[in-house]
Amino acid sequence: MSEYTPTDITPPELQPSALANHVPAWAEAAPTPTDVHDWAERQAAALVPFELDGRGWPLNPQGRTGRTGRNLGKWGENAAADPIVVAGSGQERWVLLITRDDIGVEAIPGGMTDPGETAPQTLARELREETGVDLADYHPIILGRDLVDDWRNSDEAWVASTSALYLLPAIVTATAADDALDANWYPFGTLTELDDAITLTGRTLYAAHRPLLQRALDYLDN
Structure with missing residues (x-):
């Protein structure tokens, strides 16, 4: 089985080093999903149900996309x-x-x-x-x-x-x-x-x- 190697699509302004200095008004400050502490609330409010993996990270309901990271305001559902x-x-x-x-x-x-x-x-x-x-x-x-x-x-x-x-x-x-x-x-x-x-x-x-x-x-x- 080939190894899954998704491409990180996180733009420079959402990289952890950038977020440590400035958080864009449209984005949350969490550099990774581990830094999000309200997953239960987000799951309860989701328009489309989603699960968390063993790390406590959100799983796209449609499965693997070939992309990892965040190019949206929030981790999980936006x-x-x-x-x-x-x-x-x-x-x-x-x-x-x-x-x-x-x-x-x-x-x-x-x-x-x-x-x-x-x-x-x-x-x-x-x-x-x-x-x-x-x-x-x-x-x-x-x-x-x-x-x-x-x-x-x-x-x-x-x-x-x-x-x-x-x-x-x-x-x-x-x-x-x-x-x-x-x-x-x-x-x-x-x-x-x-x-x-x-x-x-x-x-x-x-x-x-x-x-x-x-x-x-x-x-x-x-």
């Missing part, structure tokens, strides 16, 4: 929220997407949950911050709580998201801000139609969000 905003109906159905500033692809507006924040609060805040669309008074339809195939995931740190559907009667004005380079409405009859529309702009759809968007389509078409 909770996020993804608001899927759909306007119109039938053949005139549109979905609101942003162009992410980190990897330059079209994606659902969303982001990490702040400490003490509920999923509905994160959904509304991230949508407002990234598109200027304020739906705080709307009641979203929760579609699921799932692991996200995020490019920063590792064996010991990963993203899990609450995805929710907002239904609007018509398109509203959206303006990119915060982590978004652009914000646009795309036709949303099928995933293929969405892919084709995005391709015409010279962009691509964020692969990790495809299952979430398909779930929204399945809900709308049932």
